[in-house]
Amino acid sequence: VYSEQYLIERIAAKIPSEKRLPRPISAKNGLLLGIGDDAAVVAGRNSLDWVITCDAFLEGVHFLPEATPADSVGYKSLARATSDIAAMGAVPRFFFLTLAIPANRTGQWFDQFLQGMARAARELDIRLAGGDTTQFSSVAISLTVLGEARRGRTIARSGARPGDLIYVSGPVGRAELGLQLLQSGFGRLPRHRALLRQHFYPRIRGGLGSWLADNRIASAMMDVSDGLSTDLARLCTASRVGARIDAAHIPVPRIPASPAIVRLKLDPLQLALHGGDDYELLITLSPRNVAKLRRAPGFSQLTQIGEITRSKCILLVDSGGSTQSLHPEGWDPFAKPKRK
Amino acid sequence: VYSEQYLIERIAAKIPSEKRLPRPISAKNGLLLGIGDDAAVVAGRNSLDWVITCDAFLEGVHFLPEATPADSVGYKSLARATSDIAAMGAVPRFFFLTLAIPANRTGQWFDQFLQGMARAARELDIRLAGGDTTQFSSVAISLTVLGEARRGRTIARSGARPGDLIYVSGPVGRAELGLQLLQSGFGRLPRHRALLRQHFYPRIRGGLGSWLADNRIASAMMDVSDGLSTDLARLCTASRVGARIDAAHIPVPRIPASPAIVRLKLDPLQLALHGGDDYELLITLSPRNVAKLRRAPGFSQLTQIGEITRSKCILLVDSGGSTQSLHPEGWDPFAKPKRK
Numbered sequence: 310v311y312s313e314q315y316l317i318e319r320i321a322a323k324i325p326s327e328k329r330l331p332r333p334i335s336a337k338n339g340l341l342l343g344i345g346d347d348a349a350v351v352a353g354r355n356s357l358d359w360v361i362t363c364d365a366f367l368e369g370v371h372f373l374p375e376a377t378p379a380d381s382v383g384y385k386s387l388a389r390a391t392s393d394i395a396a397m398g399a400v401p402r403f404f405f406l407t408l409a410i411p412a413n414r415t416g417q418w419f420d421q422f423l424q425g426m427a428r429a430a431r432e433l434d435i436r437l438a439g440g441d442t443t444q445f446s447s448v449a450i451s452l453t454v455l456g457e458a459r460r461g462r463t464i465a466r467s468g469a470r471p472g473d474l475i476y477v478s479g480p481v482g483r484a485e486l487g488l489q490l491l492q493s494g495f496g497r498l499p500r501h502r503a504l505l506r507q508h509f510y511p512r513i514r515g516g517l518g519s520w521l522a523d524n525r526i527a528s529a530m531m532d533v534s535d536g537l538s539t540d541l542a543r544l545c546t547a548s549r550v551g552a553r554i555d556a557a558h559i560p561v562p563r564i565p566a567s568p569a570i571v572r573l574k575l576d577p578l579q580l581a582l583h584g585g586d587d588y589e590l591l592i593t594l595s596p597r598n599v600a601k602l603r604r605a606p607g608f609s610q611l612t613q614i615g616e617i618t619r620s621k622c623i624l625l626v627d628s629g630g631s632t633q634s635l636h637p638e639g640w641d642p643f644a645k646p647k648r649k
Numbered sequence: 650v651y652s653e654q655y656l657i658e659r660i661a662a663k664i665p666s667e668k669r670l671p672r673p674i675s676a677k678n679g680l681l682l683g684i685g686d687d688a689a690v691v692a693g694r695n696s697l698d699w700v701i702t703c704d705a706f707l708e709g710v711h712f713l714p715e716a717t718p719a720d721s722v723g724y725k726s727l728a729r730a731t732s733d734i735a736a737m738g739a740v741p742r743f744f745f746l747t748l749a750i751p752a753n754r755t756g757q758w759f760d761q762f763l764q765g766m767a768r769a770a771r772e773l774d775i776r777l778a779g780g781d782t783t784q785f786s787s788v789a790i791s792l793t794v795l796g797e798a799r800r801g802r803t804i805a806r807s808g809a810r811p812g813d814l815i816y817v818s819g820p821v822g823r824a825e826l827g828l829q830l831l832q833s834g835f836g837r838l839p840r841h842r843a844l845l846r847q848h849f850y851p852r853i854r855g856g857l858g859s860w861l862a863d864n865r866i867a868s869a870m871m872d873v874s875d876g877l878s879t880d881l882a883r884l885c886t887a888s889r890v891g892a893r894i895d896a897a898h899i900p901v902p903r904i905p906a907s908p909a910i911v912r913l914k915l916d917p918l919q920l921a922l923h924g925g926d927d928y929e930l931l932i933t934l935s936p937r938n939v940a941k942l943r944r945a946p947g948f949s950q951l952t953q954i955g956e957i958t959r960s961k962c963i964l965l966v967d968s969g970g971s972t973q974s975l976h977p978e979g980w981d982p983f984a985k986p987k988r989k
Binding site for chain 1: 657663665666680683685689694697702703704705707709742746759760763764766776777780781783784785786787789791793797983
């Protein structure tokens with residue numbers, strides 16, 4: 310068994326692929342950014358580019374088959390795929406749904422699934438443009454989402470520079486807290502429903518991403534889909550830099566004080582560092598751009614959590630000032646099957 | 650259990666979707682052709698458009714898990730997805746691979762899979778631009794392919810007019826013959842290997858499709874992926890026309906004369922009418938364009954099999970001159986699970 314990253318590297322090494330092409334684009338090609346980021350970029354009409362991403366959402370891997378309502382499967386699969394478009398600074402426009410379902414899911418389950426996906430499509434202001442539908446032994450959803458960005462304004466993972474400040478767009482670890490409560494049987498209590506919302510129906514930061522792109526404020530950006538520790542490591546690798554993160558500044562989830570939940574001994578910082586599925590944006594920017602952030606959509610939730618360093622290590626500074634290495638311990642489908 | 654078509658209609662009815670927008674495109678949108686054809690079309694740079702298709706290839710549904718070599722899974726999944734681009738008259742450029750595999754397929758199987766896909770990518774002159782990789786209980790592949798076409802030159806399913814002639818680009822039913830031999834245990838004999846080639850490593854008609862588009866010769870086009878009877882019905886529905894097909898003119902597969910195979914009582918015409926997976930092009934064109942076909946790539950294999958009619962029935966005329974209705978009996982994943 311190998312890590313997802315290792316498999317991706319083998320795919321890119323074996324199959325003729327395009328990573329990044331010189332700008333300006335040639336008339337022969339049309340690819341501005343290829344494999345290795347949240348999404349690829351191809352040249353569009355006028356001075357717009359198309360941003361394209363693919364995302365799988367699989368029963369038993371990305372969602373618990375029994376515990377997940379059908380409308381959440383529809384909602385979340387589209388929201389998380391669209392988050393990759395927001396994370397490039399693009400505005401989502403169209404999507405393609407490849408849907409494989411067992412014959413016994415073609416009735417009521419299918420209707421509720423469609424309701425959830427339709428709600429996400431309306432909230433995200435995105436339209437279905439095609440896809441593929443087939444029968445299968447499990448529910449397997451694959452989404453392709455297209456977004457639009459002004460030419461040259463997309464924000465890749467690779468632009469972070471030493472001295473840049475690191476922000477997250479909101480609290481991380483909430484979806485993981487919801488999942489853990491669900492798995493421990495607390496999900497069915499009405500007063501914990503709100504805690505499951507981020508797990509079942511994640512909000513994505515569409516407006517913020519495109520605002521940062523249009524105003525050329527961020528140097529690098531991606532969404533926190535697999536956990537802060539894992540995604541920050543990816544951003545740093547792509548940018549060939551390191552980072553220093555301040556544990557006390559990370560917006561951690563608030564754990565309900567009921568005795569039964571306290572007994573689970575959930576650590577808010579661990580949830581925030583390694584929990585996936587939040588779809589907040591991880592943003593780096595030059596200190597000279599900080600003042601401009603005040604006009605950003607969702608400014609009140611933007612939190613500076615650290616800064617980019619020249620040394621390629623990723624360090625976590627705790628509240629006492631002592632420093633340790635932060636290892637990527639977020640979601641890897643090959644390391645921990647069926648974790649979420 | 651419902652048909653694929655019924656599910657697609659429910660998806661399109663429930664989820665905000667775009668079918669076809671007025672040309673010329675507005676600056677606000679960028680979609681030229683949405684749900685309902687082989688592929689969607691969005692506006693590209695200069696006077697080029699991007700053509701986009703999605704295609705799933707699933708273990709136990711689209712390929713037999715035991716009998717299919719890993720390199721065929723890689724080759725065929727990419728070839729059949731790319732066929733939808735050719736069927737729009739576009740030139741394939743980039744693809745996105747969403748790959749879900751069990752942990753025990755990450756070794757030798759994965760290497761052979763990549764070899765097959767790399768070979769297809771080189772033959773089709775197409776580059777990997779991104780995707781998603783994850784663990785799953787079965788092999789589930791989803792491909793998104795982008796192709797380029799000159800603005801306004803893509804060929805939809807909906808343009809056939811009464812009096813147009815109907816062509817296929819080559820023999821149909823060969824892949825189905827290969828599959829039937831495989832399922833009957835004849836596949837392992839070396840002298841039948843060639844018969845399995847179209848099933849495992851289908852050739853697609855890339856050059857012909859884009860030539861027809863560039864020269865504005867075809868009125869409608871699609872690939873024969875689910876069987877002639879099913880795909881012709883789709884083309885006729887999209888064009889609001891009917892068709893009359895001449896059984897004697899359909900290029901049927903030649904069945905080997907060995908006694909053991911003769912005993913299977915395979916009917917070449919039935920294989921050709923209802924067998925899927927051939928990826929030949931189904932083309933309609935005005936009689937005044939016939940003379941221009943001589944310069945088409947693969948002209949010698951182009952065969953006229955009938956004509957488009959105003960009456961919306963699809964009729965099959967046999968060699969004796971008698972006429973019957975031709976019903977769509979090709980591949981439907983919901984009607985016949987695990988058939989191919």
